[in-house]
Amino acid sequence: MLYSLYTRRLRHQLIGLPKPEHVAIAMDGNRRWARGAGYDDVRIGHRFGAEHLELFLNWCADAGIRCVTAWVASPSNLRKRDADQVDYLMNLTETVLAEHVRRDHRWRLHVAGQLDLLPDSTARALKEAVEETRDRPDAGDLTIAIAYSGRLEVVDAVRAVLDEAAASGRSLDEVADSLSEEEISRHLYVPGLPDTDLVIRTSGELRMSDFLLWQATRSDIEFCDLYWPAFREVDLLRALRTYGRRRLERSS
Ligand code: IPE
Ligand code: MG
Numbered sequence: 510m511l512y513s514l515y516t517r518r519l520r521h522q523l524i525g526l527p528k529p530e531h532v533a534i535a536m537d538g539n540r541r542w543a544r545g546a547g548y549d550d551v552r553i554g555h556r557f558g559a560e561h562l563e564l565f566l567n568w569c570a571d572a573g574i575r576c577v578t579a580w581v582a583s584p585s586n587l588r589k590r591d592a593d594q595v596d597y598l599m600n601l602t603e604t605v606l607a608e609h610v611r612r613d614h615r616w617r618l619h620v621a622g623q624l625d626l627l628p629d630s631t632a633r634a635l636k637e638a639v640e641e642t643r644d645r646p647d648a649g650d651l652t653i654a655i656a657y658s659g660r661l662e663v664v665d666a667v668r669a670v671l672d673e674a675a676a677s678g679r680s681l682d683e684v685a686d687s688l689s690e691e692e693i694s695r696h697l698y699v700p701g702l703p704d705t706d707l708v709i710r711t712s713g714e715l716r717m718s719d720f721l722l723w724q725a726t727r728s729d730i731e732f733c734d735l736y737w738p739a740f741r742e743v744d745l746l747r748a749l750r751t752y753g754r755r756r757l758e759r760s761s
Pocket of ligand 2: 537538539
């Protein structure tokens with residue numbers, strides 16, 4: 510009751526404030542949440558976390574946010590964590606995540622990251638979901654960042670520029686002369702999206718950890734102390750309110 514009143518009040522406070530077009534979320538703290546909730550198996554935290562993303566997407570859609578990037582794992586998460594945790598996370602990605610976007614017609618799926626680091630079945634499930642959701646005309650854009658490193662994305666983009674130049678017979682001098690921000694942007698994993706305006710990281714970690722680099726240089730960052738599965742709609746609305754007020758102040 511109180512919660513729904515507070516939610517309504519926050520929604521009301523957002524009216525007239527600038528709204529981020531693109532929100533990115535680093536869903537951190539799943540294992541700590543599981544331990545705190547008394548589960549011995551920390552993978553339960555990842556299950557709750559994956560299901561929580563569905564709620565988050567609903568809240569974003571309700572708040573009129575049409576572009577969301579969600580960070581599932583970095584290359585080093587995949588390399589360094591126990592195989593049973595990584596397998597479980599991949600399984601969740603194939604089932605909960607890919608299945609959800611297939612069913613929820615409000616989103617078109619994109620995938621960002623080093624897909625060759627993923628098990629074949631996970632890469633395939635994601636690619637199929639990308640294909641299946643591609644032609645949804647009025648949908649928003651959801652990017653799943655998986656095996657994703659912001660630095661490697663820039664390296665891959667520059668490599669793609671060079672590959673393209675080599676294929677078209679341009680010299681290195683020509684490439685160097687014409688290299689621009691726009692050209693690198695066009696070669697990111699998911700070209701054509703607006704830059705992120707707001708990055709949210711949960712679990713109280715005050716770091717970017719090689720999440721979005723190129724896209725986030727002008728983003729506001731909101732750090733939230735809650736573990737990801739405990740993040741609520743009011744926490745999103747509060748982050749949007751802080752963002753809106755800051756932007757309003759800066760523009761005046
Ligand atoms: C974030 O939750 C998701 C992944 C990196 C896979 P964590 O698994 O990092 O959970 P904590 O931060 O250890 O609690
Ligand atoms: Mg973590």
